[in-house]
Amino acid sequence: MIANYGYKDGSGEYYISIDTDKCISCSAGHACLTACPKSMFETITDDYDDEVTWVKKPNCRTLAYDCADCKPSGGYTSLPCMTACTPGAIKHSW
Amino acid sequence: MITAGIDMGSRSIKVVLIEELKVDGAPQLKYGVKKSHIMMPGDLDQDVAADKAYKEALEAAGLKREDVKAVFATGAGRKQVAFAAEGITEMTAGAKGANFMYPMARTVVDVGAEEGRGMKTDAEGKAIDFAGNEKCAAGAGSFAEAMSRALQMTLKEFGEASLKSDKSIPMNAQCTVFAESEVVSLIHSSTPKNDIAKAVLDAVASRVCAMVRRVGIEGEVVLIGGMVHNAGFVQSLKTAMGVDAVSLPDMPEYISALGCALIAAERQH
Numbered sequence: 203m204i205a206n207y208g209y210k211d212g213s214g215e216y217y218i219s220i221d222t223d224k225c226i227s228c229s230a231g232h233a234c235l236t237a238c239p240k241s242m243f244e245t246i247t248d249d250y251d252d253e254v255t256w257v258k259k260p261n262c263r264t265l266a267y268d269c270a271d272c273k274p275s276g277g278y279t280s281l282p283c284m285t286a287c288t289p290g291a292i293k294h295s296w
Numbered sequence: 297m298i299t300a301g302i303d304m305g306s307r308s309i310k311v312v313l314i315e316e317l318k319v320d321g322a323p324q325l326k327y328g329v330k331k332s333h334i335m336m337p338g339d340l341d342q343d344v345a346a347d348k349a350y351k352e353a354l355e356a357a358g359l360k361r362e363d364v365k366a367v368f369a370t371g372a373g374r375k376q377v378a379f380a381a382e383g384i385t386e387m388t389a390g391a392k393g394a395n396f397m398y399p400m401a402r403t404v405v406d407v408g409a410e411e412g413r414g415m416k417t418d419a420e421g422k423a424i425d426f427a428g429n430e431k432c433a434a435g436a437g438s439f440a441e442a443m444s445r446a447l448q449m450t451l452k453e454f455g456e457a458s459l460k461s462d463k464s465i466p467m468n469a470q471c472t473v474f475a476e477s478e479v480v481s482l483i484h485s486s487t488p489k490n491d492i493a494k495a496v497l498d499a500v501a502s503r504v505c506a507m508v509r510r511v512g513i514e515g516e517v518v519l520i521g522g523m524v525h526n527a528g529f530v531q532s533l534k535t536a537m538g539v540d541a542v543s544l545p546d547m548p549e550y551i552s553a554l555g556c557a558l559i560a561a562e563r564q565h
């Protein structure tokens with residue numbers, strides 16, 4: 203399942219997509235959990251009893267601000283969460 | 297075997313009781329709806345309200361608590377249903393319910409009071425892709441309701457008024473508060489109410505459509521959630537998605553509760 207967490211508002215579309223099929227069999231040991239400086243990710247058991255990562259609810263409403271520090275303007279050349287996610291399950295829409 | 301699904305919405309609580317059927321020669325008739333019940337909670341305590349709604353549904357169906365094998369809950373307040381064995385996300389429940397009603401459904405659009413979301417499902421009714429708007433009410437029923445109040449109309453009148461307009465007035469505000477200011481400006485510029493109603497519903501539809509396009513429009517499209525009762529919104533959404541036909545269940549607000557009850561039944565086997 204592709205789970206899109208986030209929102210669209212007057213300033214743009216801010217979604218973090220997580221491909222749960224890649225996430226279930228994570229070969230990186232869910233490294234995204236520690237890679238995110240804002241600790242936005244957490245592991246949950248989904249409706250199909252699989253252990254997957256999702257974006258914490260409060261962060262889903264503030265992604266544009268929470269992720270700003272990791273974008274190129276914050277000095278990063280690649281996003282820490284996407285770099286840590288070697289299976290390539292995490293994507294940002296902006 | 298009887299199971300129950302409770303959808304704890306932000307505006308209303310829906311309860312669906314289903315019974316496993318054994319109809320000879322018709323294996324597709326596996327489950328039947330025994331009773332559906334809706335309650336507008338007057339109680340701020342969600343667990344008390346859920347218990348009351350469930351009790352009312354049982355009474356209406358002539359059942360006792362012990363007759364029900366499992367109760368699953370979904371919706372924004374699903375964690376408040378203390379007597380539910382499991383909580384199911386709105387995506388999983390909605391996709392399951394829509395697939396039960398329309399087995400060919402592959403795109404499900406759920407617009408309730410608090411939130412709107414688009415989902416893609418597989419042939420078994422499993423959600424395989426979803427997108428919602430977790431930030432504001434601009435793509436949901438409460439937005440349309442607030443705007444209808446500004447026009448001093450009921451939601452039904454609001455939807456019907458929208459169908460009488462053929463004008464497209466863009467509403468730029470994304471936020472309910474600013475949109476209300478836009479509606480007030482339109483009223484002051486003597487814009488007919490019908491045109492304002494259409495502008496509002498077009499705006500809601502375009503926001504919902506943005507979420508649906510994120511997951512992709514594929515196969516049969518089913519609309520679920522309370523907003524489906526608003527004929528003007530359905531028309532606006534069809535236009536925004538560029539589809540001629542959408543499937544509309546008779547009781548769209550119950551579909552997630554139904555899906556929840558179906559999942560509860562399947563997990564008893």
